[in-house]
Amino acid sequence: MTGVDVITFGCRLNTYESEVIKAEASKAGLDNALIFNTCAVTGEAVRQARQAIRRARRDNPQARIIVTGCGAQTEGATFAQMPEVDAVLGNEEKLKAESFARLPDFGVSASEKLQVNDIMSVRATAPQMVDVIDGHVRAFIQVQNGCDHRCTFCIIPYGRGNSRSVPMGAVVEQARRLAENGYREIVLTGVDATSYGADLPGAPTLGQLAKSILRNVPEILRLRLSSIDSVEADAHLWDLIAEEPRFMPHLHLSLQHGDNLILKRMKRRHSREDAIAFVRRARELRPEISFGADIIAGFPTETEEMFDNSARLAEECGIAKLHVFPYSPREGTPAARMPALDRRLVKERAARLREAGERLHRAHLDRMVGSRQTILVENTGLAHTENFTLCEGLGLAPRSLATVTVTGHNGKHLVADRIQEAAA
Numbered sequence: 001m002t003g004v005d006v007i008t009f010g011c012r013l014n015t016y017e018s019e020v021i022k023a024e025a026s027k028a029g030l031d032n033a034l035i036f037n038t039c040a041v042t043g044e045a046v047r048q049a050r051q052a053i054r055r056a057r058r059d060n061p062q063a064r065i066i067v068t069g070c071g072a073q074t075e076g077a078t079f080a081q082m083p084e085v086d087a088v089l090g091n092e093e094k095l096k097a098e099s100f101a102r103l104p105d106f107g108v109s110a111s112e113k114l115q116v117n118d119i120m121s122v123r124a125t126a127p128q129m130v131d132v133i134d135g136h137v138r139a140f141i142q143v144q145n146g147c148d149h150r151c152t153f154c155i156i157p158y159g160r161g162n163s164r165s166v167p168m169g170a171v172v173e174q175a176r177r178l179a180e181n182g183y184r185e186i187v188l189t190g191v192d193a194t195s196y197g198a199d200l201p202g203a204p205t206l207g208q209l210a211k212s213i214l215r216n217v218p219e220i221l222r223l224r225l226s227s228i229d230s231v232e233a234d235a236h237l238w239d240l241i242a243e244e245p246r247f248m249p250h251l252h253l254s255l256q257h258g259d260n261l262i263l264k265r266m267k268r269r270h271s272r273e274d275a276i277a278f279v280r281r282a283r284e285l286r287p288e289i290s291f292g293a294d295i296i297a298g299f300p301t302e303t304e305e306m307f308d309n310s311a312r313l314a315e316e317c318g319i320a321k322l323h324v325f326p327y328s329p330r331e332g333t334p335a336a337r338m339p340a341l342d343r344r345l346v347k348e349r350a351a352r353l354r355e356a357g358e359r360l361h362r363a364h365l366d367r368m369v370g371s372r373q374t375i376l377v378e379n380t381g382l383a384h385t386e387n388f389t390l391c392e393g394l395g396l397a398p399r400s401l402a403t404v405t406v407t408g409h410n411g412k413h414l415v416a417d418r419i420q421e422a423a424a
Contacts, residue, residue: 004030007056009049010039012189012226014069016140019130020095021068028100033064037094038071038079040159042328046071050082057084066103068094070159073119074332080113090116091160095128119161122146127170131181137378137399139183140226141174142166143209144190151256152267152338153296155330156191163195168209175217184399185222185248185376186213193225194232207236214246221401222376222386227252227294230278231270242285249289250388251282252321256296258313259306265338266299272313279317288371290364290387292321297353298346299327300338307349311356320364320389322357326350364389365409373416374403382413394418 004025006018018037025035034056039045049071057065067079068089080088086103093099093115104112125145133139146161147154175186188210190196197204206225214223223246228237230253240247253275257263260271282289295310314322326346329336368389375383377393377400385391390413396402404416 002032004033004035006035006037007052008037009045009052009069009071010037010041012140012187013142013145013191014039015133015136016130016142016189017095017128019133020128022134023130024095024097025100028097030064030100030103032062033066034060035066035068035094038067038069040070040074040155040330042325043330044328046075046078050079053079053082053084064103066100070156073116073159074155074330076114076116085113087113088116091119092117092122119146119159122161123164125164125166127166127174129174129177131177133178133183135379137183137376138185138187138224139178140187140189141171141178142190143171143188143206144193144196147192148195149192149269150267152265152334153256153299153327153330155333158332160191163192163199165196165198165200167200168197168204168212171209172213172216175213175220179217179219182399184220184401185224186220187224187226188213189226192229192232194228194234194237205234205236206232207234207238207240210240210247211236211244214244221246222248224248224388225251227254229254229269231274233278238281238285241282241289248386248388249286250292250386251289252292253278253294253317253319255293255313255317257299257306258295258310259302260309262299262302262306262309265301266296266335272309275313276316288387290320290389291317292323292388293317293319294323294325295353296325296327297350298341300335300340302327302341302349307353311353314353314356314360318364319357319360320387321361322353324350324353324357362409362411365411365414368406368414369408371406372403372419373406373414374401375416376401385414389414392416396421 006022008018038049064086066087072088073091076088144165146163147157148163196206373385377383377396379398381393383391383393402421403419406414406416408415
């Protein structure tokens with residue numbers, strides 16, 4: 001192979017940063033290189049990255065293999081000890097050309113492979129400008145990094161550091177740059193995006209940032225948030241939900257559980273009642289809004305009744321897309337020291353929760369039959385409605401916008417008839 005190829009695992013923030021990595025590595029003159037931008041949210045994510053690295057070495061014996069991302073930050077020594085790996089870069093180092101320029105030669109020791117600093121010492125997130133998000137019709141913009149909260153199950157603060165925000169002007173400029181390159185939909189992303197701005201002069205909020213983007217970049221037709229912590233929603237964000245048609249009616253909620261005692265043991269800042277109240281208010285303001293949510297099954301000490309509370313919460317909130325994670329102990333987190341459930345029980349509860357999610361998704365599709373929707377066509381040939389429901393792309397080219405009438409669904413996505421296609 002020639003050039004630099006970045007293999008991305010995990011979140012949309014990683015997707016955005018992979019574009020920066022590719023640009024910075026190329027600027028440094030790196031060639032014949034595979035860079036793995038890893039995730040550490042679960043043990044399974046790390047296992048999948050290691051498996052992919054071994055496979056890549058078999059397929060590319062002469063390539064230089066570099067590992068970075070949250071997995072590298074939190075488990076750098078583990079990756080450095082892999083004979084397939086030539087270098088390991090931390091989350092701060094991966095965004096700098098000089099890190100790639102000073103990579104060690106092949107055949108060095110595990111300790112020499114490591115270039116991972118103390119992420120907690122990083123106090124700012126420098127703006128990183130990209131022109132494209134390869135393979136995506138929607139563009140992601142990093143607005144924030146790190147997290148000041150310490151949920152007992154989560155390793156990510158130790159991979160990303162403390163919360164720090166990208167200045168508002170730089171985010172607006174990045175949005176303008178992407179819009180000029182043809183992107184009609186922008187997704188604002190971060191580790192804890194709703195904490196945006198607390199570390200900036202004047203403490204602007206995420207809602208204020210979104211308003212500024214829409215006001216200053218009229219070419220953007222659709223603006224989304226990647227995920228939110230509902231207790232951090234600010235008044236400006238509520239304004240957008242209620243009044244701004246270019247702010248898309250879909251929110252992905254970091255719920256994590258539906259039982260109040262488990263939420264306390266997780267050190268979450270909301271209760272199940274808070275989640276229900278948030279969803280109810282959002283629906284009153286924007287009836288067509290849909291919700292996705294993350295829920296962990298099998299957290300330590302979880303009883304059958306506690307588990308049922310999660311399933312009932314998903315039902316009460318009418319979650320359209322449930323992302324279920326079987327609890328995965330992460331070394332160094334408080335939850336890893338709590339009384340664990342049998343792994344078979346964890347997997348069984350996760351499977352039951354996924355079945356509930358599938359029922360909720362079908363009910364959501366049922367409700368949309370007969371409605372009129374605007375879709376944005378993805379590279380896959382499918383499309384997304386404004387409330388982020390998958391729909392037939394009707395043979396339209398990627399990035400096409402069209403208005404359709406939903407005539408049915410196949411259990412996975414909507415089926416529709418085209419009414420009109422928007423002008424390019």
